[in-house]
Amino acid sequence: MTAMATPARPARDVRLRPVPWRGMAWVSWRQHRATLAGLVAVLGVTGLYLYVTGLHLRHDVAAYGEMFTANGSGKMEMTPTAALLQVLPALIGAFVGAPVLARELETGTFRYTWTQGFGRERWAAAKLAQIAVAVTVVAGAFGFLFSWCYEPIIGVRQGLSPLMAITFDLRGVAFAGWALVAFAIGVLAGVLIRRVVPAMFTTLAAWSGLAVVTGAYLRPHYETPLVTSGFRPLSAAWVIGQRWTLHGKPVSLSTVDQVLHKLGAIEVAPGVFGAAPGGSGQTGGGFGQTASQASPASRNVNPVPYLIHHGFAQLTTYQPASRFWPFQWIEAGWLLALSLLLIAATIWLVRRHAA
Amino acid sequence: MNVIETSGLGKRYHQTWALRECSLAIPAGHVAALVGPNGAGKTTLLNLTVGLATPSAGAVTVLGGIPAGSPGALDGIAFVAQDTPVYKNLSVTDMLHLTRNLNRHFDQGYARARLDELGIPLKRKAGKLSGGQQAQLALTLALARRPRLLVLDEPLANLDPLARHDFMATVMAAVAGKGEGEVGAGMSVVLSSHVLAELERVADYLILVSGGRVQVAGEVDDLLARHRVLTGPATDVHTPEELAVVHERRGEAQAHLLVRTGGPADAVPPGWEAHPVSLEELVLAYLRQPGAGALPGPARTRNAESTEVTR
Numbered sequence: 168m169t170a171m172a173t174p175a176r177p178a179r180d181v182r183l184r185p186v187p188w189r190g191m192a193w194v195s196w197r198q199h200r201a202t203l204a205g206l207v208a209v210l211g212v213t214g215l216y217l218y219v220t221g222l223h224l225r226h227d228v229a230a231y232g233e234m235f236t237a238n239g240s241g242k243m244e245m246t247p248t249a250a251l252l253q254v255l256p257a258l259i260g261a262f263v264g265a266p267v268l269a270r271e272l273e274t275g276t277f278r279y280t281w282t283q284g285f286g287r288e289r290w291a292a293a294k295l296a297q298i299a300v301a302v303t304v305v306a307g308a309f310g311f312l313f314s315w316c317y318e319p320i321i322g323v324r325q326g327l328s329p330l331m332a333i334t335f336d337l338r339g340v341a342f343a344g345w346a347l348v349a350f351a352i353g354v355l356a357g358v359l360i361r362r363v364v365p366a367m368f369t370t371l372a373a374w375s376g377l378a379v380v381t382g383a384y385l386r387p388h389y390e391t392p393l394v395t396s397g398f399r400p401l402s403a404a405w406v407i408g409q410r411w412t413l414h415g416k417p418v419s420l421s422t423v424d425q426v427l428h429k430l431g432a433i434e435v436a437p438g439v440f441g442a443a444p445g446g447s448g449q450t451g452g453g454f455g456q457t458a459s460q461a462s463p464a465s466r467n468v469n470p471v472p473y474l475i476h477h478g479f480a481q482l483t484t485y486q487p488a489s490r491f492w493p494f495q496w497i498e499a500g501w502l503l504a505l506s507l508l509l510i511a512a513t514i515w516l517v518r519r520h521a522a
Numbered sequence: 523m524n525v526i527e528t529s530g531l532g533k534r535y536h537q538t539w540a541l542r543e544c545s546l547a548i549p550a551g552h553v554a555a556l557v558g559p560n561g562a563g564k565t566t567l568l569n570l571t572v573g574l575a576t577p578s579a580g581a582v583t584v585l586g587g588i589p590a591g592s593p594g595a596l597d598g599i600a601f602v603a604q605d606t607p608v609y610k611n612l613s614v615t616d617m618l619h620l621t622r623n624l625n626r627h628f629d630q631g632y633a634r635a636r637l638d639e640l641g642i643p644l645k646r647k648a649g650k651l652s653g654g655q656q657a658q659l660a661l662t663l664a665l666a667r668r669p670r671l672l673v674l675d676e677p678l679a680n681l682d683p684l685a686r687h688d689f690m691a692t693v694m695a696a697v698a699g700k701g702e703g704e705v706g707a708g709m710s711v712v713l714s715s716h717v718l719a720e721l722e723r724v725a726d727y728l729i730l731v732s733g734g735r736v737q738v739a740g741e742v743d744d745l746l747a748r749h750r751v752l753t754g755p756a757t758d759v760h761t762p763e764e765l766a767v768v769h770e771r772r773g774e775a776q777a778h779l780l781v782r783t784g785g786p787a788d789a790v791p792p793g794w795e796a797h798p799v800s801l802e803e804l805v806l807a808y809l810r811q812p813g814a815g816a817l818p819g820p821a822r823t824r825n826a827e828s829t830e831v832t833r
Contacts, residue, residue, distance in 0.1 A: 279608065
């Protein structure tokens with residue numbers, strides 16, 4: 168029995184060295200390697216699809232050139248794919264972020280972990296930092312793969328704005344930012360809610376809210392938008408809004424509508440005017456395109472030059488395609504700052520959590 | 523040295539005080555039992571001691587004056603929580619590695635030998651172990667840290683009688699080996715439990731908490747020597763005035779009084795018989811009389827007002 172007894176330690180250690188950080192590397196790896204493998208698997212399979220798609224796009228562009236990009240078949244493929252991939256950061260937040268602390272608190276294992284010599288704040292800091300870095304690296308690689316994949320059909324020559332909402336946050340460094348902030352939201356929700364499943368749903372909701380608000384209200388204003396009254400197509404610009412003015416004062420569309428009505432032109436779509444049907448049967452195209460073949464009543468009147476001649480002007484607010492990278496860094500930058508803030512708040516909550 | 527010392531310690535959760543004005547000192551070198559009814563604040567007191575909770579009022583220090591929850595305190599105290607939480611998806615070996623990586627000291631040899639002796643397979647997932655084995659695993663991990671203070675919160679609650687016995691045997695073996703070949707303090711133990719019979723065999727220090735306050739604290743031998751049971755005729759309705767009665771139980775024929783004595787020489791009233799008291803009887807008597815107090819504990823508690831025994 169005595170052989171099995173615990174050897175006593177010398178009464179008091181003169182100076183306490185903290186438990187080395189490297190111990191946590193093994194701990195984090197052992198406890199989260201399955202999650203990390205799942206993350207790599209999901210992003211890997213998606214990445215493989217993007218890689219194959221990217222090769223096909225390059226092949227088609229090489230074979231058909233301008234014709235291919237103009238007919239937009241690549242865009243038709245890209246839109247649903249990008250829409251689907253929008254959920255990836257939210258899933259990372261829910262499945263990687265939320266359980267990290269919520270599971271400890273839900274199952275009671277924090278009573279074991281937080282009473283070890285390592286110390287709970289250091290434990291939380293080390294663990295969150297390691298997973299956050301892993302998530303950022305994997306997501307960053309994915310973001311650049313997505314950028315590469317659709318590069319042939321996004322850009323100035325192709326007329327698709329690189330800033331458009333559906334792909335901007337999947338490309339470049341922004342995707343890593345969104346994945347990181349989702350993770351940070353997840354861990355914070357976990358320590359606040361203390362239950363895995365509710366924390367996961369909260370993460371999904373909170374991240375989606377942030378993404379919607381950012382796309383609708385923040386991103387258009389990272390830099391002051393440019394305004395033009397020109398009618399030529401803005402090559403690959405991200406159009407934020409259009410409005411009409413009369414002698415420098417804003418006018419409503421109905422005013423413009425009334426003026427054009429006298430000419431026999433009607434609004435075929437919000438803000439888009441064409442000749443009234445019944446003549447040649449051709450209604451004018453979209454923005455910037457004039458109905459060259461107007462209805463009989465307005466045969467000799469081209470609506471847009473007519474409006475301009477009468478003091479009207481159409482102002483288009485837009486962000487030029489050249490601002491893609493500044494916008495990427497701005498978005499990634501504030502997302503990184505927000506993530507660090509949320510993770511710091513999480514560690515603070517772990518510190519003051521009362522069992 | 524006191525392994526735990528509290529002064530005016532209180533913990534409030536929202537509007538409810540789980541522990542109030544708790545002042546006590548537990549000297550080193552004991553197996554101290556913390557007993558009390560459900561909701562008495564035992565778990566709260568232990569959580570404050572191991573740093574899982576922070577006080578709402580007062581202060582708690584451990585291992586001779588270190589603030590609870592500080593790095594030094596975490597290093598010197600091993601805690602096995604209620605329901606002995608372990609990571610259910612990790613193997614026993616992984617739990618050993620985990621604990622080793624999270625502590626400055628970990629006696630891998632002791633842990634492996636102990637688990638081997640208990641017949642706990644190292645490759646099995648912790649979640650697949652029986653309740654008794656999980657408790658033994660948690661205890662072994664705690665002991666392998668070579669703590670100066672081992673804190674156990676209701677370790678026996680979910681165990682069958684055999685597992686209880688084995689669990690306490692592991693604790694006592696570790697305690698018995700303290701100081702072997704070493705000069706200096708060995709391991710002290712503080713455990714909370716409802717299982718009074720089990721405590722009687724192992725505990726040599728008792729703290730009775732009731733209603734968030736310390737009711738009794740002291741060495742078991744001392745407490746037992748200062749109390750005895752008087753048995754007399756139930757018809758004798760007048761309890762002798764000079765007796766400090768903790769608890770009174772009247773049957774049809776006989777009355778049993780648990781009384782506090784000034785010493786062994788106390789006179790027994792005519793017609794009454796005196797018997798020594800068991801720890802279980804003592805604890806039950808005080809639990810039934812939450813107003814009664816006996817605080818012969820050392821250090822901090824000595825200056826406290828010696829609480830009058832009430833009826």
